[in-house]
Amino acid sequence: MKYKFTLLFVVLLFGALQAQINLVPNPSFEDTVYCPTGLRQLYACEHWLSFGNSPDYFNACTPFSLPNSVFGYQFAHSGNAYAGAIFYRRPNTPVGPNYREYIGVKLLSNLVIGQKYYVSFFVVNGGKLNDAIANNKIGLKLFTVNFDSSSPPPLQNASTLFTDSIITDTLIWTKISGSFVADSTYQYLSIGNFFSDGVTDTIEIFPFYTNGYYYIDDVCLSTDSIYNENWT
Numbered sequence: 001m002k003y004k005f006t007l008l009f010v011v012l013l014f015g016a017l018q019a020q021i022n023l024v025p026n027p028s029f030e031d032t033v034y035c036p037t038g039l040r041q042l043y044a045c046e047h048w049l050s051f052g053n054s055p056d057y058f059n060a061c062t063p064f065s066l067p068n069s070v071f072g073y074q075f076a077h078s079g080n081a082y083a084g085a086i087f088y089r090r091p092n093t094p095v096g097p098n099y100r101e102y103i104g105v106k107l108l109s110n111l112v113i114g115q116k117y118y119v120s121f122f123v124v125n126g127g128k129l130n131d132a133i134a135n136n137k138i139g140l141k142l143f144t145v146n147f148d149s150s151s152p153p154p155l156q157n158a159s160t161l162f163t164d165s166i167i168t169d170t171l172i173w174t175k176i177s178g179s180f181v182a183d184s185t186y187q188y189l190s191i192g193n194f195f196s197d198g199v200t201d202t203i204e205i206f207p208f209y210t211n212g213y214y215y216i217d218d219v220c221l222s223t224d225s226i227y228n229e230n231w232t
Contacts (some may be wrong), residue, residue, distance in 0.1 A: 013143060018098035020227045023107045023190060027219045028232070029081040035061040039070065040156035042083060042103060051104030051190045052152025058215070069215070073124035077173045078232050084126065084222050087193040088135040088200055088212035101194035102152055104143075111142065111182040118228035119161055119221045120177035121191060125205070126213040127170030132206035134168040137195040138176065138214065142186035159194040173217065177228070191216055 012132035031046040040054040048057070058065040060080035062158050066077045069084070076082050083103050111117065125134050139162025161178040193200060193212075200210065222228045 008206055017037045020224050021108070022227075022231055023109060023111075023221045024105060024219045025108055026105075028076070028079045028217055029057065029059070029083055030079045032059055032061065032081075035059060036065065037062065038064070038102055044202060045083065046085065047079070047105050049104045049106075049146065050149040051102035051147040051188075052192065053086070053099070053101040053149055054100045055083060055103045058082055058084060069126070070128075071213045071215075072128035072170060074124055074126070074170075074215055078123075078218075082215045082217040084213060084215045085192060085212045086213050088133055088197070088202060090133070090210055091197050092212060097197050098155055100152060100155070100194075102190050103188040104146060104188055105219075106146065106188055107186070107221065110185040110187050113182055113185060115143070115223060116179060116181050117221055117223055118177070118179045118225045120175060120228055121175040121219040122175050123167060124173045124215045125167060125170045126215060127205050132204065133209045133212035134162050134166050134203045134205055135164045135193065135200050135212040137162050137193045137200045138167060138191075139163065139194060140176070140189060140191050140219075141194050142182075142184075143188040143190060144184055144186055146188050147190070153190065153194065155194060156198045157159060157199055159197050162194070167202055167214070168203055168205060170205070178193045179225070189219070191219065
């Protein structure tokens with residue numbers, strides 16, 4: 001009987017520990033392949049990939065980077081690194097409408113169909129120079145395939161998680177969080193604006209705006225709601 005009780009305890013403990021796992025590798029962007037030497041170098045961040053155009057990577061290991069980042073003075077939400085991307089660009093610029101940048105990552109394991117998951121990440125508006133638009137529809141989307149800088153995901157006006165609030169704060173990080181039940185064995189997670197210009201609301205923070213640029217930090221995906229809220 002004692003043996004059976006011990007075995008049951010070990011199984012339950014293992015299950016609890018498994019639940020308290022962040023399925024996002026390098027969730028706060030701390031681990032580097034090398035210190036970034038300029039913009040458009042998300043590939044310098046271990047595990048993270050461009051899922052569309054040219055998102056940026058900022059790490060305190062290099063002088064030009066945070067907190068005095070080119071898109072706005074900002075410390076990391078935690079640690080010494082974060083990513084950055086354009087979530088909206090004025091449609092009359094040379095690149096035309098619906099320009100988006102996306103960051104993406106392969107999860108530590110595939111999602112299980114029917115399992116409930118909890119997700120969260122933090123963003124803050126850069127708010128500097130021409131990057132002084134604030135927008136809504138910032139969100140997170142799961143995929144079964146990956147994308148790259150030249151082949152972004154299609155704009156389908158749908159996302160696994162997104163906010164209808166326009167995030168204007170250029171100082172305090174805003175947490176975006178929610179939950180969903182997996183309907184596929186998703187392998188990849190991406191963050192960006194998956195909605196077209198026509199359904200994205202914007203506010204001009206400063207005149208002569210061009211971009212809605214945001215920093216991103218502390219991304220979590222877990223089956224444990226409490227862990228998702230407190231892991232950082």
